[in-house]
Every structure is written in structure tokens, then in C-alpha cells.
Amino acid sequence: MYVVRPAVAAAAAFLGFALTVLGQAPSSAASAARPPSPASPGAGSGVLSGPVVYAHRGASAYAPENTLDSIDLAMQLGFAWVENDVQRTSDGELVVIHDDTLARTTDVEQKFPDRKPWRVKDFTAAEIARLDAGSWFAQEYAGARVPTLRAYLDRVRRNQQRLLLEIKKPELYPGIEAQTLKVLGEAGWLDERHVAQRLVVQSFSADSVRLVHQLRPDLVTAFLGTPKAAELPEYARFADRINPWHTTISAEWVRAVHGLRGAHGRAMEVDTWIVDDPATARKVRDMGVDGIITNAPDVVQQAVDGF
Numbered sequence: 001m002y003v004v005r006p007a008v009a010a011a012a013a014f015l016g017f018a019l020t021v022l023g024q025a026p027s028s029a030a031s032a033a034r035p036p037s038p039a040s041p042g043a044g045s046g047v048l049s050g051p052v053v054y055a056h057r058g059a060s061a062y063a064p065e066n067t068l069d070s071i072d073l074a075m076q077l078g079f080a081w082v083e084n085d086v087q088r089t090s091d092g093e094l095v096v097i098h099d100d101t102l103a104r105t106t107d108v109e110q111k112f113p114d115r116k117p118w119r120v121k122d123f124t125a126a127e128i129a130r131l132d133a134g135s136w137f138a139q140e141y142a143g144a145r146v147p148t149l150r151a152y153l154d155r156v157r158r159n160q161q162r163l164l165l166e167i168k169k170p171e172l173y174p175g176i177e178a179q180t181l182k183v184l185g186e187a188g189w190l191d192e193r194h195v196a197q198r199l200v201v202q203s204f205s206a207d208s209v210r211l212v213h214q215l216r217p218d219l220v221t222a223f224l225g226t227p228k229a230a231e232l233p234e235y236a237r238f239a240d241r242i243n244p245w246h247t248t249i250s251a252e253w254v255r256a257v258h259g260l261r262g263a264h265g266r267a268m269e270v271d272t273w274i275v276d277d278p279a280t281a282r283k284v285r286d287m288g289v290d291g292i293i294t295n296a297p298d299v300v301q302q303a304v305d306g307f
Contacts, residue, residue, distance in 0.1 A: 050304040051284070052291040054081040054164055056274055057098060061296040064137035065105065066096045067144045068155050075159040079297045082156060083164040086149055086180055088173040093125035094149035094183055097133075100169055106131035106146065121172055149180070153187040162198040163189075164271075164293070166224070170208040177211045195219055202243055206235070213238040213263055221263065222271065229256040232268075236260045241269045243293070246280060251287040258288065278303035 058070025059077055071082045085098040102108040102118045108131055109118065120128070125148065134144030147155070156163050165184075170176050180201070184190050189199055201212050202222035209221050222241035226248040227234075235242060240262035244253075254270050262268040271291030272284050281292060281303035294300040 051289050052081060052271070053079060053297045053301045053304070054083050054271065054291055054293040055079045055297045056083050056293045056295050057085070058082050059295075059297060061276065061299075064134045064141050064144050065295075066098055066147070067133055067141070068147055068152070069134065069141055069144050071152070071156060071159065071161065074297060075161055077298050079301075080160075081162045081164060081291075083166065083293055084152060085166045085168040086176070087120045087168050088176055088179070089120065089125045089128060090122055091124045091126075092179075094176070094179060095120065095125065095128060096147050096149055096152045098168065100172060102128070102131065102146075105136055106133045107135060149183050150187055153184065153189055157188065164200045164202060164222075167201065167203040167205070167208050167212070170203060170205050177208055178215060181212070181216055190216070190219075200241070202241070206238075210238040217263070224273075226253070229253060232256060232260055236262050236268055238263050239268070240264055240266065241271055241290075243271045243273065243291075246272045246275050246284050249284070249287065249289075254288045275300055 055071070055074035055077075057065035058067065059073040059079070060066075060070055063070040063073045066084055074082050084096045086094055087097055087100065088094055097105065097120060099105065100120055102120060102123065106128075108115070108123075111130060112118065112123075112127070115122065128146050131146060132143060133146045134141030153163070165180070167176055167180060181190070184199070188194070195216075195218050200220045200222055201209070202224050203209050203212075204224040206223055209223050212219060213221050220240045221238065222243045223235050223239045224243050226244035227242065232242065242257050249270070249272060257268045257270050260268045269290040270288075271293055272289045273293035275281050275284060275292050275294050276296045276299065278299060281294070281300040284292060285304045292300050292304065
């Protein structure tokens, strides 16, 4: 994964520049960066002719994933689309976090040493709100919090961004689909403009995607995975997009998806993940994908633009 010092990234964000990244390192490490270069006009917004670039868990190569800092940085870098993960606390609050345990991205082991295995669903929203979700990444982000879905939606809306929302492990949280839609509605995300242009709901669970489509047939939905070409027509009944891991696809498979009409009668799309290096970005672009989900959106944008 391509990484820069969060302090450098923050400075770049403040100046409105896109980062130029040097080597590879673990996401919690820091490395030097060249002077930042300006973001491309319309980066990540669909204005450019290449694939749309989605900031995976925000600009998560440069700021702690799924935090408000991460989506703010994606915005400052010029990226309209951000991706997140939604799970539920023991007292019914929806929160934005990827893992079903809190250990990797917070200080839960220090604050609650006797609560192993520190599952999200075993903690209240108030307990999770006490956790530091930034120090694991870098001290510059000490004090960052695990946001509630409502707080996250409000920030994305304030930033005038768009959201690729993943319902994470719905089998752990019965009823999370309807609850997610309720929170989206309360936050103003289910009006015509948001539904048409600013929101996609996805999951690795076909049953979950199917249920979201049944509850809100107007929403754009995506299935995370790589079904066999012969299975694609069944997914087209309730999904508009198939979003696969980049190592599992070919140009022929992408053409098979594009050859079908999805739940809303339009050609199905393909948004692939997680692509962080220029060579792979160009490879999947040339396969014809519609979108690329990445931790390093600036790196991918420059690659698909031919820089």
C-alpha cells in the first residue's frame, strides 16, 4: 500500500493538492513524499472519461480508515466518492467500522482489557465513542473516533461527497438493512437527488442486497463478489452493479456484466477493489471497469488519467 506521513497528507489537504506517493509500506508506517501536485479537475466525480475512483474507507492510505478525518482528506484531495462499512452496537446504534472486532483500529484492548474478543456488537455506542480510532495509524490522528453512521452521513453531505455504503456482515445484525435505510432517510439521504446521484448500497451478502432492493427499489445496489458469468442474470434481478476483487476478473467477464441490464433496466456496471498501484489501475481500466475502489485515490486517478 502506498503511504505518506499523515502530517504531509494533512498539509496537502489544506492546500488542496493531490499527493504524489513514493514507495510501498504498511498502512500504519510513514514514508517521504515528493511535493504534491494539483488534483485533476473532477477527480473521482465521474467527470473524467476513465473509471470513477472511489476512496476506500476514505483516503485510507493517508488517514485512519472510516474516520471523519479520512473522508475529509478524500474531499480535500478532490474525490467525490467515498466508501464505508456499517455495523451495529449492542444498544442498536449503527457505526462506521470495517472489522467486526474493535482491536485492530482502536485502543479497546487498553480501555477494556477484560472484554476480549472486543466485538463491535458487544459494546454500547457510548463505550465505542470513548475509543481512540486514530493512534494505531499515527500519533497525528490521536483522538479520532469511530463515527456513528448518522455523524458520518452528515459529514459526507457537508463535504458534498457521494457514498458507496457497505452493509458489513449482515448475518451478525438481523434487521440492519431496514435500520440502515431508516438512518439514511432521517439524514436526508433518500430524497430523489441523493438516490439518483449520490448513493450506492452494497454487500457481500446477496440476500442483504436483495432485501435492500425490495425495501427501496429506487436505490442503486451492488453485489460484492465475482459470480460466474452464467450466474450473472440472477444478480441482475436485484443489483445494478457487480463489484469484484481485481484479481478475479478479466476483460471477458467485465463484458459479460456490461451485456446485462440490471435492476433498473440499465447496463450493469463493474467497480473493482482494492487497487492501490498504478500498473494494476491501468490494467483494470483497460479491462473496461466502470470504477476503481482504492485506498490511494490520488495514485489511481493519476494512473488512469495517463500521468
